[in-house]
């Protein structure tokens with residue numbers, strides 16, 4: 001495509017080269033590439049402009065004062081945003097219905113449930129997020145929750161070419177802040193909740209919320225919809241942001257208006273939900289336990305309904321939802337008879353939600369194995385220790401992706417707020433100790449890694465991923 005077409009600028013008077021590809025990393029530049037040079041956390045992409053031009057870049061999107069010689073300078077004060085819109089014109093073909101989910105917890109679960117509900121309604125649907133790219137026939141891992149903008153849009157375009165018409169994706173706060181998931185038309189956006197995480201990156205809760213609010217203030221298309229979990233302390237701010245634009249608001253939850261959760265009664269294998277939609281009350285047996293899974297299921301139903309789904313059919317289909325990998329997944333039963341659950345809780349709020357979900361099912365003790373990631377928010381560690389100590393009966397603190405940090409320092413930071421907790425760094429040994437301690441009426445919860453397949457140790461060039469899967473290890477140690 002010609003550069004002028006990508007810029008959508010009929011008056012473009014500059015040189016008009018043919019652009020054959022896009023890159024934001026100079027090592028991926030080939031002749032004909034349009035290069036995006038961004039100031040990042042570790043590098044200034046503008047430093048690589050000469051290398052990109054030497055490798056054949058024909059145009060560079062960069063700030064107005066960046067130095068570009070030998071290629072067209074597409075100057076923009078916000079080069080990440082400009083690049084996202086150019087990239088969207090380059091890839092141009094996307095699933096007709098794209099929706100996004102943001103929130104501290106519940107994004108992966110919600111996009112996956114949305115995909116399943118669309119599939120049950122007969123659509124060719126996909127989800128993109130922490131679990132990678134999932135369709136009804138395939139799944140592929142991408143490494144990050146929100147991959148970079150080129151990978152994201154090329155994947156979305158690839159899905160459309162394969163015939164996918166409906167796609168739900170996770171919009172992480174990092175991704176929103178870095179314009180990694182936009183350019184394509186987003187028909188509906190959902191908010192699950194906001195609580196403590198990622199303050200290492202955002203600095204304050206206000207900045208963290210502001211990053212998430214971009215989804216409602218800027219990304220969701222005019223005339224689109226916002227599905228807001230109504231029972232969160234930050235819901236009102238999201239509703240206000242959406243209403244300030246031409247975006248229809250559907251609230252869901254106990255305080256919800258579009259889908260009101262009238263009651264929730266735990267059953268042995270799931271829960272009975274009574275949901276009021278307008279004047280009609282629906283009863284659904286959700287085959288998943290815990291208030292948090294009911295919340296995500298309602299937000300997913302809201303997204304499907306907002307994009308044209310039939311209310312009664314969508315709510316009835318909740319009864320057929322399959323569990324999401326690593327989210328309260330029952331991995332094994334210990335020889336004592338205690339069930340072992342694996343959950344991806346890696347924030348204070350998520351630990352609380354996971355333990356609250358399991359509590360009604362335990363007549364004995366709740367035993368929790370958990371840790372916190374290295375090179376991530378340090379302030380959340382004592383909070384995780386505190387809530388774990390308040391909600392579980394026996395705690396074993398262990399390692400969860402120490403990355404470039406000393407794992408003992410991370411464990412100590414959690415343990416300082418959880419007096420009485422055992423500390424066993426080796427994760428397999430910690431899981432084995434929990435299983436050994438469990439009695440028949442106890443429940444074991446192994447938190448933090450969910451679907452993850454490895455322990456990340458080291459940073460930069462020294463980074464290694466040691467294969468580790470909580471579900472398999474639980475099965476092995478329980479056998």
Ligand SMILES: CC(=O)N[C@H]1[C@@H](OP(=O)(O)OP(=O)(O)OC[C@H]2O[C@@H](n3ccc(=O)[nH]c3=O)[C@H](O)[C@@H]2O)O[C@H](CO)[C@@H](O)[C@@H]1O[C@H](C)C(=O)N[C@@H](C)C(=O)N[C@H](CCC(=O)O)C(=O)O
Pocket residue numbers: 024025026027036037038039040041042043044045046048143144145146147148149172173174175178201
């Ligand atoms: C803090 C953070 O989010 N960093 C991400 C971000 O990096 P950055 O823009 O700051 O990049 P940088 O490394 O400083 O480099 C600046 C620019 O120079 C370019 N560059 C750099 C080096 C070079 O040799 N040549 C070159 O051209 C880079 O491509 C980049 O455009 O953009 C990169 C490319 O898109 C990401 O790989 C990188 O993710 C790092 C690896 C990461 O760990 N991110 C995590 C924290 C993250 O994003 N997590 C969220 C999940 C959160 C959740 O779900 O709760 C996610 O969405 O996955």
Ligand SMILES: Nc1ncnc2c1ncn2[C@@H]1O[C@H](COP(=O)(O)OP(=O)(O)OP(=O)(O)O)[C@@H](O)[C@H]1O
Pocket residue numbers: 103104105106107108109110130145170192193292293295296326327328343344345346349350351353354450
């Ligand atoms: N609606 C919710 N409210 C509170 N906690 C939740 C909710 N949904 C999920 N959780 C907790 O958060 C964990 C992660 O859930 P999920 O993977 O769906 O979230 P996410 O937002 O995609 O996380 P990430 O930030 O890693 O991408 C779950 O295992 C559970 O412990």
Ligand SMILES: N[C@H](CCC[C@H](N)C(=O)O)C(=O)O
Pocket residue numbers: 145346372373374376400401448449452
């Ligand atoms: N998307 C989250 C995942 C955290 C998972 C946990 N196992 C950890 O490593 O902290 C993050 O990158 O912060």
Ligand SMILES: [Mg+2]
Pocket residue numbers: 107108109129130131145170
């Ligand atoms: Mg996720």
